[in-house]
Amino acid sequence: SQQGEEDPQALSIQEGENATMNCSYKTSINNLQWYRQNSGRGLVHLILIRSNEREKHSGRLRVTLDTSKKSSSLLITASRAADTASYFCATGNNQGGKLIFGQGTELSVKP
Amino acid sequence: DVKVTQSSRYLVKRTGEKVFLECVQDMDHENMFWYRQDPGLGLRLIYFSYDVKMKEKGDIPEGYSVSREKKERFSLILESASTSQTSMYLCASSSPGVGDTQYFGPGTRLTVL
Numbered sequence: 001s002q003q004g005e006e007d008p009q010a011l012s013i014q015e016g017e018n019a020t021m022n023c024s025y026k027t028s029i030n031n032l033q034w035y036r037q038n039s040g041r042g043l044v045h046l047i048l049i050r051s052n053e054r055e056k057h058s059g060r061l062r063v064t065l066d067t068s069k070k071s072s073s074l075l076i077t078a079s080r081a082a083d084t085a086s087y088f089c090a091t092g093n094n095q096g097g098k099l100i101f102g103q104g105t106e107l108s109v110k111p
Numbered sequence: 112d113v114k115v116t117q118s119s120r121y122l123v124k125r126t127g128e129k130v131f132l133e134c135v136q137d138m139d140h141e142n143m144f145w146y147r148q149d150p151g152l153g154l155r156l157i158y159f160s161y162d163v164k165m166k167e168k169g170d171i172p173e174g175y176s177v178s179r180e181k182k183e184r185f186s187l188i189l190e191s192a193s194t195s196q197t198s199m200y201l202c203a204s205s206s207p208g209v210g211d212t213q214y215f216g217p218g219t220r221l222t223v224l
Contacts, residue, residue, distance in 0.1 A: 030211075040218070045213065097213075
């Protein structure tokens with residue numbers, strides 16, 4: 001079942017620019033997570049924000065969560081070519097560890 | 112560091128063959144998951160397991176089965192492989208109480224001819 005939907009589907013920027021990706025979801029959640037996937041590899045967890053949090057930072061990552069709008073955004077500041085990857089949001093609602101993943105945003109950072 | 116390993120990175124099989132995909136995690140996680148990933152469809156949950164010998168169907172279990180005889184190992188079985196099962200298969204594990212954060216293996220790209 002589809003829960004998170006990322007926007008845009010693809011994003012191309014220059015090194016040094018900021019990249020913003022958005023995620024919308026449909027049902028109530030306990031937490032929302034962002035993952036990164038390099039081409040042809042597994043997903044790597046980036047950051048988790050709980051439903052009672054509004055903003056969270058980790059290095060160059062900033063995540064916001066608006067539960068009234070059922071949406072989240074991931075901001076990557078001062079992007080680097082190495083940030084080129086697909087980024088997925090995933091929602092958890094205490095259903096035994098299950099997460100529901102969106103379809104991802106493909107980010108391309110050009111040197 | 113959590114490590115999740117999958118038995119093969121690339122696999123080529125013929126239609127009708129029985130296929131085993133193995134996943135092993137080294138962090139004593141209770142939960143394990145199998146997903147398939149296809150372009151435009153994102154990650155879709157095939158099966159998951161909360162504990163040894165426990166299994167639950169995900170969103171697309173048809174044509175698949177699983178086995179979890181030991182806590183660290185979760186196997187995905189394609190009883191009779193079909194070309195529609197050509198995909199990237201991802202295994203993940205997690206532990207309750209850590210926010211459901213999942214740790215993924217590197218993936219197995221399966222091609223069924």
